[in-house]
Amino acid sequence: MWRRTSSSISSLICSSRKAFFKQVNNQPSENLFITFVLGGPGSGKGTQCGKIVETFGYSHISAGELLRREIASKSADGTMILNRIKEGKIVPSEVTVKLILREMESGSNSKFLIDGFPRNDENRRAFEEIVGVEPEIVLFFDCPDEEMVKRVLNRNQGRVDDNYDTVVKRLKVFKKHNLPVINYYANKGKLHKIDAVGTEDKIFERVRPIFASMRRA
Ligand SMILES: Nc1ncnc2c1ncn2[C@@H]1O[C@H](COP(=O)(O)OP(=O)(O)O)[C@@H](O)[C@H]1O
Numbered sequence: 001m002w003r004r005t006s007s008s009i010s011s012l013i014c015s016s017r018k019a020f021f022k023q024v025n026n027q028p029s030e031n032l033f034i035t036f037v038l039g040g041p042g043s044g045k046g047t048q049c050g051k052i053v054e055t056f057g058y059s060h061i062s063a064g065e066l067l068r069r070e071i072a073s074k075s076a077d078g079t080m081i082l083n084r085i086k087e088g089k090i091v092p093s094e095v096t097v098k099l100i101l102r103e104m105e106s107g108s109n110s111k112f113l114i115d116g117f118p119r120n121d122e123n124r125r126a127f128e129e130i131v132g133v134e135p136e137i138v139l140f141f142d143c144p145d146e147e148m149v150k151r152v153l154n155r156n157q158g159r160v161d162d163n164y165d166t167v168v169k170r171l172k173v174f175k176k177h178n179l180p181v182i183n184y185y186a187n188k189g190k191l192h193k194i195d196a197v198g199t200e201d202k203i204f205e206r207v208r209p210i211f212a213s214m215r216r217a
C-alpha cells in the first residue's frame, strides 16, 4: 500500500515540500510546534481542541472537517472521500496530507493542533515525510466504547457517519489502525493519555497542565 501510494506522495513532496521546508508562514519549519489529537469517534477531540485553542492560541486543523469540506466543494476526490467516510474507512494519505498542508500554509500561526490525524501508520509516515517534522505532543482521549457510541449518536451535526452501523465500523478501524499509531508515540515518550470521561471542563483540567508546562506550547 505504502509502495503504491508513494509515487503520488513524491509528486506532492516535489510541489510543496521545498517551499514548505523553507518556511511555513514566514517561519523556518523547525519553528513549527505540532500536537496530534487522537482518540476514538466521539471521544471529545474536537470539543477539547476548542478549549485548547481558546487558552493556548493554537490553530485547530480537523482532518475530518477538511475532508467534509472537500466533499461539500464537489472536488474531484469528493465522491471517493464520501464513500470512505460512510464506511468508516480511512481516506488515502496523499489526499488528507495535501489538505492539511494547504491549511497549515494558509494562516499566520506556527502552532497547530491536528485533530483526528494520523489515523494509521501510513498517514503518520506520509506526514513526517512531507512536512518533515514530528509532533511535540500527542494527546490520546481514552474513552469507553459505550460512551463513544452514545456521544456520536447524540451529536446531531447531520454527519453521514454518525449512525450505529458506521460507528461500529469506525470503532473497529480505530482499534486496528489508530491504536498502533498511539502505541508508536507512547514508545517515543510523546503520548499523553487522558481519561475522557467526565464533564468537558473536568477533562480540560486534565489537558491544561500538559500545555502549561511546555515552553513553546
Ligand atoms: N466530556 C463530554 N461529556 C459528554 N459529552 C461530550 C463530552 N465532550 C464532548 N461531548 C459531546 O460528544 C460529542 C462528540 O464530541 P466531539 O468533540 O465531536 O468528539 P470527536 O471529535 O472525538 O468525535 C459531541 O456532541 C460533544 O458535544
Ligand SMILES: O=c1ccn([C@@H]2O[C@H](COP(=O)(O)OP(=O)(O)O)[C@@H](O)[C@H]2O)c(=O)[nH]1
Binding pocket: 039, 040, 041, 042, 045, 046, 062, 063, 064, 065, 067, 084, 085, 086, 088, 089, 090, 091, 092, 096, 115, 116, 117, 118, 119, 123, 161, 170
Ligand atoms: O485523517 C483522517 C481523518 C478522518 N478521516 C475520515 O473522516 C471520518 C470522520 O473523521 P473525524 O475525525 O471528523 O471523526 P471523529 O473521530 O471526530 O468523530 C473518519 O471516520 C474517516 O473516514 C480520514 O479518513 N482520515
Ligand SMILES: [Mg+2]
Binding pocket: 045, 046, 062, 064, 116
Ligand atoms: Mg471530531
